[in-house]
Amino acid sequence: NLKIIDIGSDFRINDPDSYKTWYGTDHIIPELLKDFVYGLPEINSGLIKKSSYIANPGCYPTSILLGLAPLLKSGQKLDNISIDSKSGVSGAGRKLKEPYLFGSINNNFYAYSTQNHRHIGEMEQEIRKISGLDYKIDFTPHLLPVNRGIFSSIYCKVAEDQPEDFKESIIKDYRDFYKNSIFVKVFADGIPQLKDVVGTNRCLIGINHDKRTSTLKIFSVIDNLLKGAAGQAVQNMNLMFGLKESEGLVSDGLYS
Numbered sequence: 001n002l003k004i005i006d007i008g009s010d011f012r013i014n015d016p017d018s019y020k021t022w023y024g025t026d027h028i029i030p031e032l033l034k035d036f037v038y039g040l041p042e043i044n045s046g047l048i049k050k051s052s053y054i055a056n057p058g059c060y061p062t063s064i065l066l067g068l069a070p071l072l073k074s075g076q077k078l079d080n081i082s083i084d085s086k087s088g089v090s091g092a093g094r095k096l097k098e099p100y101l102f103g104s105i106n107n108n109f110y111a112y113s114t115q116n117h118r119h120i121g122e123m124e125q126e127i128r129k130i131s132g133l134d135y136k137i138d139f140t141p142h143l144l145p146v147n148r149g150i151f152s153s154i155y156c157k158v159a160e161d162q163p164e165d166f167k168e169s170i171i172k173d174y175r176d177f178y179k180n181s182i183f184v185k186v187f188a189d190g191i192p193q194l195k196d197v198v199g200t201n202r203c204l205i206g207i208n209h210d211k212r213t214s215t216l217k218i219f220s221v222i223d224n225l226l227k228g229a230a231g232q233a234v235q236n237m238n239l240m241f242g243l244k245e246s247e248g249l250v251s252d253g254l255y256s
Contacts, residue, residue, distance in 0.1 A: 003052045003240055005233050011036035011055035012122045022121035038126060039236040041245070042181045043069055048239045056236065059228025060085050060141060061123045063152040065130075066184060066203045067220030070177035071156065071170065072131035076216075079157035081127075082138040087224055088148040088194075111142045148225050149194035154218040158209075167209040170216065174205060182246055183227065183235070192221045199223060200250040201231035226250070 013019045016030035027033065037047045039054040040062065048054060057065070064083055071078070089105050120139050127135050144151075163169070171186060178184040184203045192204035206219040222228050231249055238247050 003054075003237075005039065005054045005056055005236050005240075006036070007056045007229060007233050009058060009118070009122075011053070012038065012057065012061075013125060015125075018121055018125065022116075022118045038129075039232065040065060040126070041232070041235050041239060042066060042178065042184055043126075043130065045239055048236055049242070051240070054236045054240065056229070056233050057126075058119050058122055059087065059150055059222070059224035060117075060119045060139075060152070061126065062228050062232060063150045063203065063220045063222045064123055064139075064154060065126055066222075067152060067154050067205055067218045068127065068156075069130050070174040071216070071218070072127060072133075073177065074170070074173045076156075076158060076170075078135070080138070080155075081135055082155040083152060084140055084142070084155075085150060085152040086142045086144045087150045088144055088146040090148045090225055105143065105145050108145055109142065111140055114140055117141060146194065148223055149198050150222050150224045150228060151194055152220045154220065156216045156218070158214055158216050160214045162209070162211070162214075167207060170209070171207055174207065183249075191219050194221055197221050197223050197227070199226070201226045201235060201246075202250075203227055 011033060013022065014033050016027050016033060019027045019033070036053045036055040037051040038044055039048055039056045041048060043065065063085065117139055120137060123137060123139070124135065127137070171188060174186040178186060183201050184205065187204065187206040191206040196204055200223060203220060203222045208217040210217060223231070234248055235245060238245050
């Protein structure tokens with residue numbers, strides 16, 4: 001009769017074979033995978049409210065899926081999805097390893113896990129659920145010399161013959177999609193910054209359309225320790241127990 005919110009990665013992928021592909025080992029209790037709901041509240045709130053088992057999303061996938069979901073739902077044909085994400089060092093967890101030590105990360109910046117990062121399987125699975133289509137994404141994570149925060153730049157190739165107001169219509173789609181989401185805000189203009197979200201459970205999204213290259217650029221920022229982890233777990237708990245969704249969480253710099 002317990003309600004479980006798993007903040008690790010064990011139950012994010014539904015298929016045991018896919019789990020083995022991305023994590024390199026057999027799942028020890030594969031029969032439970034189907035019972036866990038993917039805990040991204042802005043996408044799955046209805047399922048979360050009815051479920052007793054929640055798989056809390058990864059921090060990179062949270063920023064990226066929130067950045068992509070309205071576009072995927074809009075029916076826009078995308079020829080390619082390429083993602084460049086930067087995370088504060090806390091996104092790598094608490095490991096006593098050389099790359100995460102002060103002397104290595106201070107005044108430094110680099111990419112890592114540039115092929116087959118385990119979060120790709122999780123993201124492609126959820127993209128398939130949202131859009132009904134199979135996209136193979138190109139994803140490269142980087143480590144920033146800051147404590148916390150994730151900045152994801154998402155590049156989507158769109159058709160060349162877009163109307164003059166294409167960017168404005170996409171922004172409207174995004175705002176309509178998130179109109180009832182208290183923690184997601186879409187910029188009318190400009191690009192969000194890490195300092196706008198650190199210490200909050202917010203996700204901020206900015207959008208630009210590069211007509212020359214027919215590329216829609218989506219910028220999504222979160223605090224990896226809150227919206228990317230513990231804050232989202234609390235948000236899921238609130239939904240599961242019928243509490244106010246923002247209970248105990250920081251949205252606009254104030255506790256709800």
